[in-house]
Amino acid sequence: MAESGSSSISGENLLFLTDEQLRKGIEAMFFAYRGFTADPDRILDEHGYGRAHHRALHFINRTHGTTVNNLLALLGVTKQSLNRVLRTLIEDGLVESRVGRTDRRERNLFLTEAGQTLERALSEAQRERMRAAYRAAGPQAVAGFRQVLEAMMDDEIRRQYASLKDRRG
Amino acid sequence: MAESGSSSISGENLLFLTDEQLRKGIEAMFFAYRGFTADPDRILDEHGYGRAHHRALHFINRTHGTTVNNLLALLGVTKQSLNRVLRTLIEDGLVESRVGRTDRRERNLFLTEAGQTLERALSEAQRERMRAAYRAAGPQAVAGFRQVLEAMMDDEIRRQYASLKDRRG
DNA sequence: ATTTTATGTCAGCCTTGTTGACATTCCAAG
DNA sequence: CTTGGAATGTCAACAAGGCTGACATAAAAT
Numbered sequence: 001m002a003e004s005g006s007s008s009i010s011g012e013n014l015l016f017l018t019d020e021q022l023r024k025g026i027e028a029m030f031f032a033y034r035g036f037t038a039d040p041d042r043i044l045d046e047h048g049y050g051r052a053h054h055r056a057l058h059f060i061n062r063t064h065g066t067t068v069n070n071l072l073a074l075l076g077v078t079k080q081s082l083n084r085v086l087r088t089l090i091e092d093g094l095v096e097s098r099v100g101r102t103d104r105r106e107r108n109l110f111l112t113e114a115g116q117t118l119e120r121a122l123s124e125a126q127r128e129r130m131r132a133a134y135r136a137a138g139p140q141a142v143a144g145f146r147q148v149l150e151a152m153m154d155d156e157i158r159r160q161y162a163s164l165k166d167r168r169g
Numbered sequence: 170m171a172e173s174g175s176s177s178i179s180g181e182n183l184l185f186l187t188d189e190q191l192r193k194g195i196e197a198m199f200f201a202y203r204g205f206t207a208d209p210d211r212i213l214d215e216h217g218y219g220r221a222h223h224r225a226l227h228f229i230n231r232t233h234g235t236t237v238n239n240l241l242a243l244l245g246v247t248k249q250s251l252n253r254v255l256r257t258l259i260e261d262g263l264v265e266s267r268v269g270r271t272d273r274r275e276r277n278l279f280l281t282e283a284g285q286t287l288e289r290a291l292s293e294a295q296r297e298r299m300r301a302a303y304r305a306a307g308p309q310a311v312a313g314f315r316q317v318l319e320a321m322m323d324d325e326i327r328r329q330y331a332s333l334k335d336r337r338g
Numbered sequence: 339a340t341t342t343t344a345t346g347t348c349a350g351c352c353t354t355g356t357t358g359a360c361a362t363t364c365c366a367a368g
Numbered sequence: 369c370t371t372g373g374a375a376t377g378t379c380a381a382c383a384a385g386g387c388t389g390a391c392a393t394a395a396a397a398t
Contacts, residue, residue: 016308022296023231025303025315026205027333030224031326032318033202034245036195050384055199062192068345076203081386083346105344105395127191133320134186134194137313144306144313146194149201151302157200164196219353237376250355252377274364274375342397352387362377368370 039125047118052077052085057111057119060095062164065108067100074160094118208294216287221246221254226280226288229264231333234277236269243329263287 040054059074060066068086072079086109089095094115100106111119134142153161209223228243229235237255241248255278258264263284269275280288303311319327 016311017300017303019296021311022299022303023292025299025311026292026295027231027330028315028318028322029202029205031330032321033198034326035322036198038323052385058195062196069343077385078387079345080347080388084385087346100344103344103396105393107345123192123195126195127188129321130191130194131186133317134191136320137316140309141313141316142190142194144310145317146197147306147310148302148314149197151305152201152298153204154207157203161196161200221354238374246354247356248376249357249378253354256377269375272365272375274362276376340398343395345393345395347392348390350388352385354384354386356383357381359380360378363375365372365374367372 035129036126039129040122043118043122043125049088052081053089054122056082056085056089057094057115057122060109061111061116061119061123064110065098067106067108069106071109074164076157089115204298205295208298209291212287212291212294218257221250222258223291225251225254225258226263226284227292229278230280230285230288230292233279234267236275236277238275240278243333245326258284 037051041051044050044054055075056071059071063070068079068082072082075082086095086097090097092114093112096110096112096115097107098110100108137145150158150161206220210220213219213223224244225240228240232239237248237251241251244251255264255266259266261283262281265279265281265284266276267279269277306314319330322330
C-alpha cells in the first residue's frame with residue numbers, strides 16, 4: 001500500500017478516514033448486502049425466480065404503469081435482459097402489459113393480483129430484515145445510514161432515487 | 170399492499186419504521202451497491218476479470234496465507250466456483266498457492282507483486298468512492314451507517330466480519 | 339414521406355453461480 | 369499398517385442473468 005492519500009489527511013474531524021476504516025466500511029457493505037438479499041432469495045427460489053424478477057416486481061409495484069424504458073433506466077440493464085425476465089412474469093400472469101393510451105408505442109406495466117401477492121411476500125421479508133436492523137441501530141444511525149448510501153450513488157442514479165422518493169406506492 | 174404490519178407500531182421512538190421508510194432504505198441499498206461496485210468493475214473489465222476475482226483478491230490480501238476453506242466461508246460460494254476464479258488468478262501470476270507447512274493438504278494463498286498491484290488499484294478505486302461518501306455524510310453518519318450494516322448481516326457472517334475487524338492487513 | 343423512438347425478439351457469448359462424481363493427498367484413529 | 373475422513377482439485381453439465389448485434393414492427397415526430 002506504500003503511502004495512500006488518507007494517511008496525510010489532517011483536521012480532527014477527518015481523522016476517521018483511514019484506509020483501515022474505509023476497508024471496514026467496504027467489507028461491511030459486502031457482507032450486509034448478502035443479508036439484504038438472503039430472505040427474498042429464498043422465496044424467489046421456491047417460485048423458480050431470481051433476483052432479476054424481484055427487482056422488476058419491486059419497481060413495477062413502486063411506479064404503477066411505468067414504461068419499459070423507465071424500468072430499463074432504473075434497473076441499469078439492457079432491454080434484452082429485462083425483456084427475458086418480463087416475458088416470463090407476463091406469461092406467468094404476474095405482470096400485465098397494456099398499450100399506452102397517449103403513446104401507443106409504449107407499454108404500461110402493472111402487477112396483477114398474483115404479482116402483488118408475490119411482491120408483498122418478497123418485500124415483507126426484506127422489510128422485516130431492514131426493520132430489525134433499524135431497530136437494533138436506532139433512529140440516529142438510520143439517518144446516517146441513508147446519508148452515506150445516498151452519497152455513494154452515481155449522480156444520475158441519485159437523481160432517479162430522489163425522484164422516486166416522494167412518490168406514493 | 171392493503172394494510173401492512175408496521176402501520177400498527179406505536180411508541181414515539183419507533184415511528185420512523187414505516188413501510189415507506191423501510192422501502193426507501195431498501196432502494197437506497199440497491200442503488201448504493203451499484204455505485205459501490207461501479208469503479209472496480211471498470212478496472213476489472215480492462216483486465217478481463219469479474220467481481221468474483223475482485224473478491225478473491227480482496228480477501229487474500231486481507232488475510233495473507235489464508236486457506237481455500239477459509240476463503241470459501243468468507244465468500245459464501247462453492248469450492249468449484251472459487252476454484253475456477255483462483256485457477257485463472259494463479260495461472261496469470263497474481264496469486265501464489267503454497268502447500269501448508271503444518272498441514273500439507275491445505276493451500277496457503279498469497280498475492281504476488283502483480284496481484285498486489287491489481288488489488289491496490291481496485292481497492293483504491295473503491296476506497297475513493299467510500300471516502301467521498303464518508304466526507305459528504307460526516308463522522309456521525311458513518312457510525313450509523315456501520316451500525317445498520319452490521320445489524321443487517323446474518324449472524325454467522327457478522328461473527329466472521331467481527332473476527333476480521335481487528336486483524337492487520 | 340422519412341426518420342426517429344419504443345418495444346420485442348432471435349442468436350450467440352460470457353461470468354459466475356449450482357450439483358454430482360471422482361481422484362489425490364495426507365492426517366489421525368484403530 | 370490399514371482404514372476412514374478431511375482438504376483440495378478437477379471434470380462435466382447446467383442455469384441465471386448479464387452482454388452485443390441484428391432485425392422487425394408500430395407509431396410518433398419531423
